[in-house]
Amino acid sequence: MTGAVIEIQGLTKRFGRTTAVDDLTFRVEPGVVTGFLGPNGAGKTTTLRALLGLVRATSGTASFDGRSYTELGDPLRTVGTALEAASFHPGRSGRDHLRVAAAAAGIPTGRADEVIEWVGLGSAARRRVGGYSLGMRQRLGLAFALLGDPGVLVLDEPINGLDPEGIRWIRGFLRSLAAEGRTVLVSSHLLSEVQQTVDRVVIISRGRLVYQGTLDGLESGPGRVRVDAADRAALADAVTAAGGSIELAHDGLHVSGLDAEAVGRAALAAGVVLSLLVPEKEGLEDVFLELVGEGGIR
Amino acid sequence: MLRSIRSEALKVVTTRAWWILAIVLFGYIALFAGGMAALFGTISDQADALGPGSSIPPLVYSFATSVGYVFPLLFGALATTTEFRHQTLTPTFLATPRRGEVLGSKVIVGAAWGAIFGVVGIVATVGVGGLILALVGVDPLLDSTDTWALLGRMVLAMALWGVIGVGLGVLVPNQVASIVIVLAFTQFVEPTLRIAAAFWEWSAEVGRFLPGAASDALVGSSFFTSLSAGGGANLLEWWQGGLVLAGYAVVFIVSGALTTWRRDVT
Numbered sequence: 314m315t316g317a318v319i320e321i322q323g324l325t326k327r328f329g330r331t332t333a334v335d336d337l338t339f340r341v342e343p344g345v346v347t348g349f350l351g352p353n354g355a356g357k358t359t360t361l362r363a364l365l366g367l368v369r370a371t372s373g374t375a376s377f378d379g380r381s382y383t384e385l386g387d388p389l390r391t392v393g394t395a396l397e398a399a400s401f402h403p404g405r406s407g408r409d410h411l412r413v414a415a416a417a418a419g420i421p422t423g424r425a426d427e428v429i430e431w432v433g434l435g436s437a438a439r440r441r442v443g444g445y446s447l448g449m450r451q452r453l454g455l456a457f458a459l460l461g462d463p464g465v466l467v468l469d470e471p472i473n474g475l476d477p478e479g480i481r482w483i484r485g486f487l488r489s490l491a492a493e494g495r496t497v498l499v500s501s502h503l504l505s506e507v508q509q510t511v512d513r514v515v516i517i518s519r520g521r522l523v524y525q526g527t528l529d530g531l532e533s534g535p536g537r538v539r540v541d542a543a544d545r546a547a548l549a550d551a552v553t554a555a556g557g558s559i560e561l562a563h564d565g566l567h568v569s570g571l572d573a574e575a576v577g578r579a580a581l582a583a584g585v586v587l588s589l590l591v592p593e594k595e596g597l598e599d600v601f602l603e604l605v606g607e608g609g610i611r
Numbered sequence: 612m613l614r615s616i617r618s619e620a621l622k623v624v625t626t627r628a629w630w631i632l633a634i635v636l637f638g639y640i641a642l643f644a645g646g647m648a649a650l651f652g653t654i655s656d657q658a659d660a661l662g663p664g665s666s667i668p669p670l671v672y673s674f675a676t677s678v679g680y681v682f683p684l685l686f687g688a689l690a691t692t693t694e695f696r697h698q699t700l701t702p703t704f705l706a707t708p709r710r711g712e713v714l715g716s717k718v719i720v721g722a723a724w725g726a727i728f729g730v731v732g733i734v735a736t737v738g739v740g741g742l743i744l745a746l747v748g749v750d751p752l753l754d755s756t757d758t759w760a761l762l763g764r765m766v767l768a769m770a771l772w773g774v775i776g777v778g779l780g781v782l783v784p785n786q787v788a789s790i791v792i793v794l795a796f797t798q799f800v801e802p803t804l805r806i807a808a809a810f811w812e813w814s815a816e817v818g819r820f821l822p823g824a825a826s827d828a829l830v831g832s833s834f835f836t837s838l839s840a841g842g843g844a845n846l847l848e849w850w851q852g853g854l855v856l857a858g859y860a861v862v863f864i865v866s867g868a869l870t871t872w873r874r875d876v877t
Contacts, residue, residue, distance in 0.1 A: 358877075359877075362875070362876070363875060365705060366704070366708045367701060367704055367705070367875065367876040367877070368875040368876065369875060378699050381707065382708055384706040385708070386705065388705065388707055388708055389705065394705050396701060400697060400698030400699050400700075400701045400702065401697065401699065401702075402622075402626060402693065402699050403697065404626045404627055405622075405625045405626050406625070409621070409625035410702075412621055412625070413618050413621045413622050413625065413702075414618070414702055414705075414706045416614060416617040416618040416621050417615055417617075417618035417703070417706035417707050418614065418706050419614050457702060493807075513667045586651060
């Protein structure tokens with residue numbers, strides 16, 4: 314199976330005077346899991362809703378292999394969607410919710426039973442959704458997305474509200490879906506939440522694209538070295554003499570401007586016994602925060 | 612389109628609102644029709660007081676519409692406003708992105724359930740009311756084709772009310788507001804207007820076009836019109852009544868389709 318390419322071209326959406334999405338352009342390829350990241354209010358959900366024809370873009374286009382969502386002949390069989398505000402009638406059972414969607418898409422009822430079993434809701438399938446926990450609603454939303462066995466999956470904050478076991482399950486599940494050749498787009502406001510799952514990321518802030526590419530590309534920030542010794546004063550002198558700048562922290566000295574080997578040599582030359590020497594890359598989360606600015610996370 | 616209609620029908624039967632409304636409709640109408648049948652039946656000697664040519668069975672039977680029309684109206688309004696209230700328009704439009712198709716299906720399903728409510732109301736009026744009429748010695752007229760034509764027009768009226776409800780729900784997506792409008796209009800505003808309209812000739816002309824009056828005209832028999840001065844003389848022809856009622860449905864649906872139905876679903 315090969316999923317469609319998602320293409321967002323110059324997408325802009327204004328609500329009154331607020332610009333939620335501002336001239337956004339990016340591409341999502343099949344076969345990998347792509348993370349769609351940004352702080353709350355960055356415009357992720359609006360972008361996804363515009364892509365799905367629920368929100369009318371002010372300008373620009375969003376398409377699947379060149380066709381807009383409303384032009385898809387069999388939308389649920391092409392694109393599976395789980396949106397953040399998973400919306401269910403509380404008086405309808407989980408299974409009936411899927412049956413309603415299956416009927417509209419011409420999908421046999423048996424498939425509804427299959428996917429609800431798949432996401433682990435088999436025993437709750439005939440209970441009314443009003444009594445479901447947030448995690449169960451997330452799973453039902455995922456079942457809705459999988460109903461048409463689609464080549465493209467668009468999931469808005471799918472990890473929200475899942476328990477640790479559920480998180481592990483969904484991570485593996487997303488990777489296997491991508492490995493089958495599907496296009497998987499997963500939004501999140503926390504990089505750490507999807508870090509282990511995604512291959513590529515699209516990061517937006519205040520409606521604008523700030524980064525698009527691989528996670529590795531994001532990681533190549535300037536490194537630093539964490540070092541410690543019983544005689545910190547001597548170590549500090551040696552490192553400064555060698556040209557490094559230091560910062561005292563609770564877990565040792567943070568050295569920038571030198572690599573680990575240079576720090577080791579300086580210590581050796583000064584006869585300081587090291588108790589710790591760790592080369593560190595700048596945390597991904599830090600890079601992410603830097604990129605999205607004060608957009609808000611904290 | 613067929614898929615979308617199936618989906619909409621499934622939405623109705625997988626929630627409880629419709630049969631709760633149907634049960635209340637049955638009980639309410641059975642009580643009304645039964646009570647009135649007993650009352651009129653026992654005073655049938657003076658039945659002519661109700662107006663020239665009026666006979667009791669049609670009057671009793673038409674309670675299903677003259678009183679019961681609020682039920683399909685409420686049903687239709689709930690069917691659409693529920694989607695806004697629980698944000699189920701998102702999955703609905705994801706499965707069927709052509710929104711006009713969804714609305715068309717809702718109209719068809721609203722009409723179908725309106726007709727079902729019509730049948731439920733008729734079972735209540737003809738079953739309970741007719742039985743009591745027979746018991747007190749009044750011919751329930753069930754072998755008359757006029758009676759069956761009346762019942763057919765009642766089902767049609769209820770179907771149209773279901774569609775008007777769908778239209779109202781699209782036009783006023785706020786569920787509470789929609790319910791308040793339905794109850795206030797049917798229980799207070801329109802009855803008051805119809806009484807007031809009867810005072811002058813010019814206002815009576817206008818009053819005939821009120822939806823409830825049009826509905827009574829379509830059915831051709833109603834307790835309320837029989838009581839008011841001049842009897843049914845003020846009403847439109849039955850087919851005109853049907854057209855006026857259908858006109859309300861079309862106006863509501865089209866104006867809803869052009870406004871709230873096109874909005875962003877966020």
